[in-house]
Amino acid sequence: MPTELTKVNYVTAATATGAGRAGHVTSADGLIDFDLGKPGSTTEPTVNPETLFAAGYAACFQGALANRAKTKGVDTSDSKVTAHVSFGPSEDGGFGLAVELEVEIPGVDPAQAQELLELAHQFCPYSKATRDNIVVTLTAV
Template sequence: MINRKATAVWKGTGKEGAGTISTQSTVLENTQYSFNTRFAEGKGTNPEELIAAAHAGCFAMKLSFELNAEGFTADELNATATVSLDPSKGQVVKSAIELKASVPDISAEQFATIAEKAKKECPISQLLNAEITLNAELV
């Protein structure tokens, strides 16, 4: 079992308050977040942005492993995840992954099959209770 930890500290009300997020690795160290960084355009991060980063990173790494298992090595995998929060439902409803990949000697069909498998088996994909889409482009 591998455990990773992050800590959030919040002070004040939901709308006027503010918080910080720190990670075990200290990559994030008292990083600001607030109502404005979540629902407007304030300086700082927000939970959905952090989930998007985790999903993009996890998917790219999983895809690399899946490609390697099939005998391919990517020159580059550029994955962007866009996480959508529906404020009326109070839940994340979607994570859309956009992928541009450079993989030598692979057919479009092989690539699509491997990318779809990585999307389904990525640990963050499995964690999310939301629609997950993938638009994968072999360049």
């Protein structure tokens, strides 16, 4: 059963036009306005939906990590979250995603770092949105 919002704090929008992965995207605020390219293009580096998803997930998880770490009295201001997003054929005959969240928290022992990752994963809106839909691996480095 989906979790309902109790209050809307923010709304944004983005529009894709053209040929999907080889089209163009713009955001309502104008901060995003560029052509897309298919993943793995070697002719010219381009942004693709997986790159945008990786950036969003990494930033969201970073915020969730800071929030959950604060409840434990741990400072994560020097931490780094990298979202590795994989794209490829899936078992159902279509295509799908998988994510590895690689997190570095300087000065925190591995066991506590893993605990914080698990807490952040339960709290992060991107993690909630992907839960039980794609494989998400949490790696403390």
